[in-house]
Structure formats: C-alpha cells, structure tokens
Amino acid sequence: MKAARLPTSQLPTSESRASGSPASPSLLWFRDDLRLSDNPALAALAEARTPLAALYVLDEDSPGVRPLGGAARWWLAQSLRALAADLKDRGVPLILRRGPANRVVPEVAALLGAATVAFNDRAGAAETRVDHAVAARLLSEDRRVLSFCAHLLHPPGSVEGASGGMPRTFSSFHRAALKARRLDTPLPAPKHLDGVAHPPEGETLESFDLEPTHPDWAGGLRSAWTAGEAAAQARLAAFMDAGLAGYAEGRDRPDLNHVSRLSPHLRFGEISPRQILSAVRHAAEAGAVPLVDADKFEAELYWREFSYHLLAEMPDLARSNIQHGFDAFPWRECPGELKAWHKGLTGYPLVDAGLRQLWQTGWMHNRVRMVVASFLTKHLLIDWRSGEDWFWDTLVDADGANNAASWQWVAGSGLDAAPYFRIFNPVTQGEKFDPDGTYVRTFVPELGKLPAPLIHKPWTADAHTLAHAGIRLGHTYPRPLVDHGAARERALRAFESTRK
Ligand SMILES: Cc1cc2nc3c(=O)[nH]c(=O)nc-3n(C[C@H](O)[C@H](O)[C@H](O)COP(=O)(O)OP(=O)(O)OC[C@H]3O[C@@H](n4cnc5c(N)ncnc54)[C@H](O)[C@@H]3O)c2cc1C
Known part of the structure; x- marks a missing residue:
C-alpha cells in the first residue's frame, strides 16, 4: 500500500510493519x-x-x-x-x-x-x-x-520564508506558499469498497446528543444549510456558476451573493481545499472566470492556510495574545454591553444585522465579522476572547485556527494584524457595503421602512420619519450603545498603552 502523490503526515506510521492476512479488515x-x-x-x-x-x-x-x-x-x-x-x-x-x-x-x-x-x-x-x-x-x-x-494545501510548518521559519506577514507567506504550490488532481471517491460483514457495535447518533431539543433553536440553521459532501459539492458548483465571477469586488458586499459559503463544509472536511482550488484554477485557465476573481478567491483560501500555520506555531492561539504588548491591555468588564452585542441590540444597524444573522443562521459575512469584531474590541473595549468564545459557540464554521487568528487580527494583537488605529466606523461601513440597506432590512426588520440614506444611522432621522417607519428609538430599536467619535478616542487612548 502506498501513499504516492499525497502529502503524508508527521505521525509515526508503519509502512514496513504490516501484519495480518491480506483479507484482514x-x-x-x-x-x-x-x-x-x-x-x-x-x-x-x-x-x-x-x-x-x-x-x-x-x-x-x-x-x-x-x-x-x-x-x-x-x-x-x-x-x-x-x-x-x-x-x-x-x-x-x-x-x-x-x-x-x-x-x-x-x-x-x-x-x-x-x-x-x-x-x-x-x-x-x-x-x-x-x-x-x-x-x-x-x-x-x-x-x-x-x-x-x-x-490543508500545505502541511503546517511546511511554508517557510527565505531565512527559514514561518513568514511573518500574510503577503510573504502567500508568496512563499505559491512557490511550493502543487496543483495535484483531487482523488475521486473510490468506485469500489468492501464493507465488513459484522462490524463492532456502535452507539446511535441520537445518543451523542448533538442537536438541541428543549428549546430547539436550530430552525434557522436547518433553513439555511444542508450539510454533507453532496451539498458541499453542490455549493461549490453553484458558486462557480454564479458567484466567482465578480468575487474580487463583490466579496465585501453582504447584500450580494458573491461569497462561496463553503466555510462550514471546509471546517468539517466535507470538501477539501484541493478540490476547491482545482475547480477555481481550471475555470480560470478555461477563461470561464476572470483571473482577478480566481486569484482573489485563492488568496482567501491562503488566509486559511496562514491561520493553520499560525496555530501550529502557537497552540494557544485562542487564549494568548500573539503580540505580548496586548497582555496589559485595559479591557473593560461590562456584561450588559456584551449581552447587547450578543443579541444584536447595539443600536448600530450593520453590527446588529451581523450578530442576528449569526444567531439565526450560524454564519456571518466576512465583512460584517470584521465590523462586529472591531465594534466589540474597539468601541466597547471588550476582550477579543469574549468575542471569540461567542463565535465559537454560534458559528457553524467555528474553526480553531481561523476564528482565533481572525479575532486577533481585528483586535490588533495578531500576526500581521490590522493596525490598532483602524477602527471601523459602522455607519460608513454600512453605507459603503450595504448601500440600499438590503442586508440590514433582512436581519433587522424593525428598521425595514426607513429610507436608505437613514438606515445605517436611524438616530439621525427626524421624529416624523421615525413615526412613519413605525420606529420608537429606545423602545422598538435601541439608541446607539456608545457614540462612535467618543468610543474611537477612548480606544485610541487605550491602545497607546500597548505601545509603551
Ligand atoms: C472575527 C472573525 C472570525 C472568523 N471566524 C472564522 C471561523 O471560525 N471559521 C472560518 O472558517 N472563518 C472565519 N473567519 C474568516 C472568514 O470570515 C470566513 O472564512 C468567511 O466569511 C467564510 O465565508 P465563505 O466561505 O463564503 O468565504 P469565501 O469568501 O467564499 O472564501 C472561501 C474560503 O476561504 C477561507 N477564507 C475566506 N476568508 C478568510 C479569512 N479572512 N481568514 C481565513 N480564511 C478565510 C474560508 O475557508 C472560506 O470558506 C473569521 C473572520 C473574522 C473577521
């Protein structure tokens, strides 16, 4: 038995120690x-x-x-x-x-x-x-x-920079990985398998107690997703047909359909990164999708590789700051504000839409993940680990590498992280990436009747407009939990402490 063409693992194996007859199970x-x-x-x-x-x-x-x-x-x-x-x-x-x-x-x-x-x-x-x-x-x-x-496309630890070790920035990691990249043909499912006639007894799936019953909160997940290999392949095919062309620009728009939503399928290995990459590269070579879109999508797959390399180097990625300057950061303890964030009741419509999308469907668009994470760590100065925990519990794609690395990236404590002074303004982010308010209207229906120019800042609407839209601020929808300008100044002062 050989493992030709396949990247083999680091574990001790026993090619030479075969025992049992050829028919042994x-x-x-x-x-x-x-x-x-x-x-x-x-x-x-x-x-x-x-x-x-x-x-x-x-x-x-x-x-x-x-x-x-x-x-x-x-x-x-x-x-x-x-x-x-x-x-x-x-x-x-x-x-x-x-x-x-x-x-x-x-x-x-x-x-x-x-x-x-x-x-x-x-x-x-x-x-x-x-x-x-x-x-x-x-x-x-x-x-x-x-x-x-x-x-993964590259076993953890295998991508090295010129001077050895994992490259410290994403772009240098990506460059080094591309040099080592092999576009192997994915393996087909075996045509023939022989099952054992009398398997040892197992337990039932029900006894694993994986699905909620009292209460059954999974209705939104059931409507949004189909799990399994066939569904993963169908999602890839649909994305290749209708999402990939235009990905480079459209991927930032939560109101459009330009991302693949393959993340939970990848998380559970229902599809391999090699299968996805192979489909994308073939489509690009055949001229079926613009190169710029294929390259951008591939780069996102490489962010996943980057996170896994990081996890291999830093096993405690979900708990410890990569940049130790953050160890003394003055995070605030404020359970009430954390709860408002959990529930999507911060008073900032884009933030609330994202957190409600997460609660209802178990998934959130990447652009909005960045905005809600920035809001928690910078507007509210709540420790990124609290956000990581919430995502861990509520995301169907919750992933030990991507989740922790992304939270640290947004908070500023990560490797090659967003600089601490990049504090997303949830209003302008909404106006730029959800210009008609379609995304907000879907997940924050109580704001549905507000005209587009006001939907990302309902507190600026006059009394007549609010009444006409059926909104009573502070009653049917919250006023902003913090003022953006004041929160930004407070965050910048706090982040100064990490630089001493
Ligand atoms: C705070 C925060 C937490 C996150 N937590 C997770 C998580 O737990 N699990 C997870 O898979 N991703 C996480 N991400 C990364 C990213 O948001 C998701 O991978 C992406 O939104 C999944 O949607 P998609 O499959 O449609 O992505 P697409 O845009 O279609 O990308 C295809 C694939 O590339 C990978 N990818 C895309 N963007 C990123 C990225 N920024 N970082 C790493 N890999 C990426 C994913 O595997 C994704 O499925 C997080 C991002 C942030 C900002």
Whole structure:
C-alpha cells in the first residue's frame, strides 16, 4: 500500500510493519474529513481492497481538546448522518463511539481485528497529541497505521520564508506558499469498497446528543444549510456558476451573493481545499472566470492556510495574545454591553444585522465579522476572547485556527494584524457595503421602512420619519450603545498603552 502523490503526515506510521492476512479488515477513522472523495486515507484503504469499517469518535474527554460549540455540534450531527448514508450506499458501516480517542480507537480496532488503521491529520496541539498516542498504541499492538495530510494545501510548518521559519506577514507567506504550490488532481471517491460483514457495535447518533431539543433553536440553521459532501459539492458548483465571477469586488458586499459559503463544509472536511482550488484554477485557465476573481478567491483560501500555520506555531492561539504588548491591555468588564452585542441590540444597524444573522443562521459575512469584531474590541473595549468564545459557540464554521487568528487580527494583537488605529466606523461601513440597506432590512426588520440614506444611522432621522417607519428609538430599536467619535478616542487612548 502506498501513499504516492499525497502529502503524508508527521505521525509515526508503519509502512514496513504490516501484519495480518491480506483479507484482514481495515479501519478508517474519520475526523475533520467527512467525505469520500479526495480522502487520501480512504483511497489508500480502498486500493488495498480489504474489508473496511469506518469509525467516528465523539471525543469530549481527551485533555485540551476544545469541545465543539452549539452550532458546530448541530452541523456535525447532519454531516455524520450524510456520511453514514454515503458509506452505507457502498456497503461500509460507520461505527459511532464516544470517549477518549486513545482508548476508543484501539478498542474498536481490536474488536474488528483490524490489521490497518488509517486517518487524515487534524490541526491543533491537543488533537495531535491524541493522534500520536493513538498511533503509538496501535503500533504497539502490531497494527499498521497510515496517516495523511488532507485538510490543508500545505502541511503546517511546511511554508517557510527565505531565512527559514514561518513568514511573518500574510503577503510573504502567500508568496512563499505559491512557490511550493502543487496543483495535484483531487482523488475521486473510490468506485469500489468492501464493507465488513459484522462490524463492532456502535452507539446511535441520537445518543451523542448533538442537536438541541428543549428549546430547539436550530430552525434557522436547518433553513439555511444542508450539510454533507453532496451539498458541499453542490455549493461549490453553484458558486462557480454564479458567484466567482465578480468575487474580487463583490466579496465585501453582504447584500450580494458573491461569497462561496463553503466555510462550514471546509471546517468539517466535507470538501477539501484541493478540490476547491482545482475547480477555481481550471475555470480560470478555461477563461470561464476572470483571473482577478480566481486569484482573489485563492488568496482567501491562503488566509486559511496562514491561520493553520499560525496555530501550529502557537497552540494557544485562542487564549494568548500573539503580540505580548496586548497582555496589559485595559479591557473593560461590562456584561450588559456584551449581552447587547450578543443579541444584536447595539443600536448600530450593520453590527446588529451581523450578530442576528449569526444567531439565526450560524454564519456571518466576512465583512460584517470584521465590523462586529472591531465594534466589540474597539468601541466597547471588550476582550477579543469574549468575542471569540461567542463565535465559537454560534458559528457553524467555528474553526480553531481561523476564528482565533481572525479575532486577533481585528483586535490588533495578531500576526500581521490590522493596525490598532483602524477602527471601523459602522455607519460608513454600512453605507459603503450595504448601500440600499438590503442586508440590514433582512436581519433587522424593525428598521425595514426607513429610507436608505437613514438606515445605517436611524438616530439621525427626524421624529416624523421615525413615526412613519413605525420606529420608537429606545423602545422598538435601541439608541446607539456608545457614540462612535467618543468610543474611537477612548480606544485610541487605550491602545497607546500597548505601545509603551
Ligand atoms: C472575527 C472573525 C472570525 C472568523 N471566524 C472564522 C471561523 O471560525 N471559521 C472560518 O472558517 N472563518 C472565519 N473567519 C474568516 C472568514 O470570515 C470566513 O472564512 C468567511 O466569511 C467564510 O465565508 P465563505 O466561505 O463564503 O468565504 P469565501 O469568501 O467564499 O472564501 C472561501 C474560503 O476561504 C477561507 N477564507 C475566506 N476568508 C478568510 C479569512 N479572512 N481568514 C481565513 N480564511 C478565510 C474560508 O475557508 C472560506 O470558506 C473569521 C473572520 C473574522 C473577521
């Protein structure tokens, strides 16, 4: 069995330690790679043509592994359902188990009598520690272990600047990565798989308790999304048809449809970055989309690579400032203002629309993510970690690398971060990127009747206009939580302290 053409992982594997007869079963351990196509671990096992069982472990017990937030748990349930159905169509059982992976994986491998266990790498220091422990235990039991890098275009740590080490700015990282970039053809889903006839018993998806019941808050998520590999491919196809051309300009407009919304599919590995990049590059080469749009989109995929490289270098990315000057930053403790921000009741329509889009659909447009994050950390001077936590719990694409790196980028404490003095004005951002107020009207319907010139600053409307639009400021919609100009001055003074 070979892993030719595929980037292999850093984990100890055992190409030379095969045991068992050729017909001994194999075990595929699924993690953040819930797909059948372009899945190197699955491709390797399919090539061997041994009877196969698949395993997913809900591991909430291993030390340091951050439990998924609520929206991501909901997504995981849908994704596992889709994966189980796809595998079942090919005769392969998906065994669900709960517990610490370094106990559960070897246990299932033993029950199955698996000669080989294969998986694709995950990111994160704690996850990698678990994977090393699992691999070591399996090897000690004389099983063969195969692991691959399938979540990223470049394995973490592999992109280096001229003087070695990870490049410190995104543009130098991107330049170095492009030099190393390989446009390999993604692997097709295996045509033929042999499932084991008698898999070890598993638990039910319901017993994982991933979906909310009392109350069932997931209605908005259900209306907005379909999880699973087929849905991910359909979303990519729709984006290639109707979103990519015009991406470079349109990607900043939350009122338009120019972004891919592939992030939750990427987060759970229902689609690989290589599949996306390959589709985009082919379309550009064929002249089907302008090069400028393809290049801009590819650059965004590289922001994801940048975040993962950063996470590999800084395992504590979600808790510790990258720039230590921020360790003494005078963050304010104000639960009332944080709650108003959570609920989308800050009195700034673009900020409120973003936070309500997040609550209703589990996702927020990138431009608006930047504005709401800037508002929290700069207008309210609330610690970026509080915002990161909220996003972690409410985003369907909540991602250990992208979320933390982006929050630090906006707050100013990150690598190659937005400068501290860049304080987004939520009114002018709204006027520029949601000029007709379409986005605000969708998520803040109580402002729906305001004319476009006033929709991003309702407090400037006269009494007659407000009455005509059915708005009572302070009652049906809040007055601004802070004055922009005063908040900006306060933030600049606070940020001065990081420069001493
Ligand atoms: C405060 C804040 C928090 C964020 N948290 C997350 C998160 O938890 N998970 C997450 O995937 N992204 C996060 N992002 C990055 C970005 O907002 C999302 O990736 C993007 O909005 C997803 O929508 P899309 O798939 O339509 O993006 P597209 O514009 O279609 O881009 C395609 C893909 O490129 C990647 N990408 C795009 N923009 C960025 C970016 N700025 N940084 C890193 N990767 C990017 C994503 O994987 C995305 O799916 C965050 C950004 C901010 C400002």
